[in-house]
Amino acid sequence: MTIGPALPLALLVGLITTGIYVLVRGHAGGRLPLTFVAAVLGAWAGAAVGNRLGLDFLTIGDFPLISASIVAWLAIGIVAILTTLGPQSRKAG
Secondary structure, eight states: OOOOSHHHHHHHHHHHHHHHHHHHHSOOGGGHHHHHHHHHHHHHHHHHHHHHHTOOSSEETTEEHHHHHHHHHHHHHHHHHHHHHSOOOOOOO
16 A cells, blocks of 8 residues: 655645744644644645645645645635634733
């Protein structure tokens, strides 16, 4: 059984985009694992959509890097918006 390039490259794209997000934002708080999972799933879905639509501007093998990165950033944005709009915990004091 062999693993195709999509999953390991989606993990790598998800890790890089999450790292850049945390670097720019300064922190991710307790939502870092959720952000990483969303970025990986977004990159994997973006690669599938990019292959389906034939978007092959910049590829690594059969993995369309541009579409995977765009959808990973969209997934991170959705997580950031949903966690901001969700219930906030009150600090004692």
